[in-house]
Amino acid sequence: MADRDDAPDLVEAERYELFEGPAYRFEVPRRDFFKVLGAGLVVAFALPSATAQESGGARRGDAMPADVSAWLHIGEDGRVSVFTGKTEVGQNIRTSLSQVVSEELRVPVDSITMVMADTAVTPFDMGTFGSRTTPFMAPQLRKVAAAAREMLLDLAAQRWSVDRGALVAQGGAVTHPPTGRKAGYGELTKGQKLVKTIGDDTPTVPAERWKVAGQSVPKVNGRDIVTGHHKYTSDLRRPGLAYGRVLRAPSVGATLVSVDTAAASALPGVTVVRDGDFVGVSAPDSHTAAAALDAVRAQWRPTPQPSGAELFEYLRKNPTDPQGGDARSRVVTGTVESGLAAATTKLDATYTVAYIAHVPLEPRAALAEWQDGALTVWTGTQRPFGVRGELAEAFRIPEEKVRVIVPDTGSGYGGKHTGEAAIEAARLAKAAGRPVKLVWTREEEFTWAYFRPAGVIDVKSGVGADGKLTAWEFHNYNSGASGIRTPYDVPNQKIEFHATRYPLRQGSYRGLAATANHFARESHMDELAHALGQDPLEFRLKNLSDARLRAVLQAAAERFGWGKTKATPERGFGLACGVEKGGYVATCAEVAVARPSGEVRVTRAVTAFECGAIVNPDHLKNQVEGSVLMGLGGALFEAVQFDAGEVNNPKLSLYRVPRFSDAPVLETVLLDRKDLPSAGAGETPIIGLAPAVAGALFASTGTRRRSLPLAPKGISA
C-alpha cells in the first residue's frame, strides 16, 4: 500500500510541486544555538543517515549535525521553543504541532512557542505541501519532545540522587512524590548547554493514550486574528519603507520592445528599475507607486499563443514525453484488449477540467531589505528554503546571505510555492537602497501567478456479465498523475499520464490532479452503473475490496440516506469516493436545479473522511468543510478564461468564487482510526465533491456533463 502510494507522489512532486530550485544544497553552517537562545537544553531530530554518524547520547557543546529537520529548545526560564521549517497558511499546523509537543513534553500548549519557516533559525525543509506535515513533521516533533522529557528526568535524578523511576514529569515540572521535591523545566536546565540528537527510534505515546492530541484545541494565535493584530507579510513595515509596483506584460510571452520611464522617475521619491524585461518602481507610499507605474510608457511585442477555445485539442496534440506517457506513474496489468473482449458492457468517454485559480485572499506579497550585502525577505510562501535558493540565484549571492521569513500567511492552497514577489521586492529594494514592500494586486495574482493545470482525460472501460470490471484504460493529458490509479479491482488496466505543452503558467493546487482524476474516474464509474442499470453505490462496492475506502463510502451513504429519495428534474443525488495522500474520502451531494431558470445549487454535502488517528477533531472538520466548499467552486463555476495569452477574467467581479449563498448544508463524518498513523488532511477531502455533483446533476437532468466546471451559467432547462 505504502509503495503504491509513494510512486505517484514522487511524480507529482517533481512535476507540479515546483520545487525544482537549484539541485545543490549548501551545508548549513553549524551554529551556536546557545548564543542565540541562551543556555538550556536542545534536542534535534536528525534524518537517519545523519543520526547514524552523529547520535550518541547527550553532549555538552554547540555542535549540531547539518541534516536535522526539527529541533526544540528549553530555556532557563522554562520557555519551550520549537523550530520547524513548515509554514502556517491556515491549515492550523501551528496549533496541531504544538499539541503533539505539549503531549510528550507535558507542558501546557500555550507555553510553547512555535518558530516556523525562518531560514536563519529553523531547519531546512523542502516545503509545506503534499499533506506531509502531519505524517512526517508531527512524529518528529513528538520524538524530540519525548527525548527532551527523558533528559529532564535524567537531570532531576542526578540532581536529587533519587531513583529515576519515581520521578514524574507534568505541567512543565519534574516532581519526586516520595520526597515532595519539585523543579521546573527551566530550573533543571539552568547553567546547562546540553545538545542531544535523536533519530526515528524514540518511543512516543500511542494514539490510544493521547490526552492533548486528539482534542479540539483552539487555534493558538486565534486572538491575534480576531483582533486584527496578526501581521501578515502585507502588513509589515520597516524603517524607511518604500512601496513597490511592477510593470506587467499585456499577455503571456510578450517581450519588451521599448520603455520610457522619464515621467515616472520625475515623481517625488520614486526609484525606477529597468533590468532586462523587468521594469518596476518604488515610492514612499503606495499611491505614488501606482502613479509612477501609470506614468511608465512601454511597448510590447506579443507572441502567438493558443486560445482557450482550442485548449483541450492543444493539450492532446502536444505531448512532451517522447515515450508516449510518463513511465513512473504508468500502470499496466493484463491487457485492456482481452478485458474488453470479455466485457458485456463497454464505455468510452472523455472528461475535461479547466484552468482554475487559487485566489488566496492575501495576494503574493514580500518585504525585502538589504544590509551590507545580505538580504532579508519576509514573504508568504509555502517553500521558504526554495525561495531562499531562488533569491540566491537571482542575485548571485550565497544562500548564507539570504534570510527568508514567512509570517503566518493568508492562505496558499498550493499556489504560493514560488518566489516571484520576493525576487521583485528584493530587486526594487536593491535599487532604492531602502526596504521595499510589494503586494501583488488581485489582477496580478489572477494573471501572473500560476494555475491548477487544465486537462483532458480519456477513459475506456469494460464490465462483465457479473457486474465486475474487466478493463480500465485511462489517459490523462497535462493535469497530472496524483490520484491517477484506480482503487477498484480491475484485472486489465492501462493507466498513463501524458505531460504536454501548455498555454498558461501552471503548478500545484490543493489535491493536485487528484480532483481531475477522481472527477473522470468516479464520473465514469457512475456512467457504468447507469449503463448497467445498477445503483451507483452498489456498483462501486461490488468492485471495491479496499476496506478503508469501503468504510468511508458506507459511512457517507448511511449519513446521507443514500437511495432513500428518488431524483426529480429539480433534485438529484450523487456520490463519489477516493483515496489520496493517505486519506480516504467519500462524498454524497444533493443538487437543486431551479426551473425554469436552470440555476444549479449544491444544497447538501455529506463527507466521510478517514486519515488514521485524528490529531485535532475540530480543525480536521474545518479542513474537510473548507475543502468541500473550495471544491464546489471548481465543480460548478470556476474557470480561467483566456485568449491569445491574455486572461479575460482577472478580477473577483469576473471570476466567481464560492460565497455565503453557495454554501450547502455540510455534514462531516470523521472516522478515527487510532490504530493507524495520522495522515494530512488539508487536501484530500476536496476530491470527492465534483464527481458527486456531476452524478447528482445526471440523476436530476438525465444529461451527463463531463467537463469541469459543470454548470458555470446553470443549465439550459
Place this chain on the structure above:
Amino acid sequence: MIDLVVNGKRQRLDADGQRSLLSVLREDLDLTGSKYGCGEGQCGACTVLLEGQPTRSCLIKVGSVAGKSVTTIEGLETGGQLHPLQQAFLEAGAMQCGFCTAGMIVAGAGLLRRNPDPEEAEIRKAMEGNVCRCGTYPRIVAAVRAAAALGTRTTRG
C-alpha cells in the same frame, strides 16, 4: 489636512484626498487589520464601519470621509474585552488563514447594529459580499448567530 475620527480617536492627516481610506488606515495610521483583497469591493476584506455602516474602505476616497467616524477591527475590542463577535469567532473556530476574518467581523458588527437578532438567511444575505476562500462560511454564520444570542441576552439581562 483631513480630520477623521478613527476608533474614537481624532486624527488630523496630511494625506492626498484621492487616496483610498484603506491605504491611509494601513500606511499612515498602521491600522493593518483591514486588508486589501481585491481593490474592487468584491471581497470585503477591507470592510470598516463608517458612521456605523459597513463600508468598503478600498473603494472610498479618504477625502470624502472627512469629519466622519471610522471604526476598524482594532476598534472593536474595548479595554481588553473582546467584542462579542470576536469572542464568538474564536469559540466557533470560524477561521482558517484568518485573512478575511477582520472584514467578516466588522461586516457582522454592522449587521448586528441594525438587526440585533438576524436569521441565518439574513446573515448570509448581509455578508454575501465577503469572501472566505478557506470556506468557513457555515462557521461564520454560526458565530454571528452565537454573538447575536449573547448580545440579546446581555441587552435583556
